[in-house]
Amino acid sequence: MVSTQVHQRVAVTDAAASLVRDLTTKHGALMFHQSGGCCDGSAPMCYPIGMFTTGPSDVLLGSMNVGLDDLVEIYMSESQFEYWKYTHxxxxxxxxxxxxxxxxxxxxxxFLTRSRMRDQAELEHFGLASA
Structure with a gap:
């Protein structure tokens, strides 16, 4: 799995990174937005930079290094992030x-998003551990 830091909010599998590289060749620099619908509507959506405009209520989850010159940023709405902040x-x-x-x-x-609950070290790193 491709990794960008020790404790991260989001990662990418090798297979997804490979597809992102292929799509970048065809479409230019890309970004992801984790949509907040249900079923297929909750998939990570991949867009060329500039095709989807993030706003002040979007949270930058992180950037993934897929082996290109630029990192690929991943966003989620702030309201959805409140539900997902305890998950990787x-x-x-x-x-x-x-x-x-x-x-x-x-x-x-x-693309799809797989999730797991954060471990104690991750919770502490992100200031989410209860005392």
């Missing part, structure tokens, strides 16, 4: 076609 997210890719305008749609693959 991993962007992965599987065969299939997702919904929405994410750039991987025509490839026959779709």
């Amino acid at each position: 997210l991993t962007i992965d890719v599987v065969a299939g076609r997702g919904a929405g305008f994410s750039v991987e749609g025509p490839t026959g693959m779709r």
